Amino acid sequence: MNPDQINACFEFFAGILLVMNVRRIYRDKEAKGVCL
Numbered sequence: 514m515n516p517d518q519i520n521a522c523f524e525f526f527a528g529i530l531l532v533m534n535v536r537r538i539y540r541d542k543e544a545k546g547v548c549l
Contacts, residue, residue, distance in 0.1 A: 514522075
């Protein structure tokens, strides 16, 4: 894998974590920090 592919994988997983966290915040209706 070249550095661009590695970076793309990292960005993809970071995006998934971000979406999961945003969905959790909307479900809880308040921000309490980062939830994994």
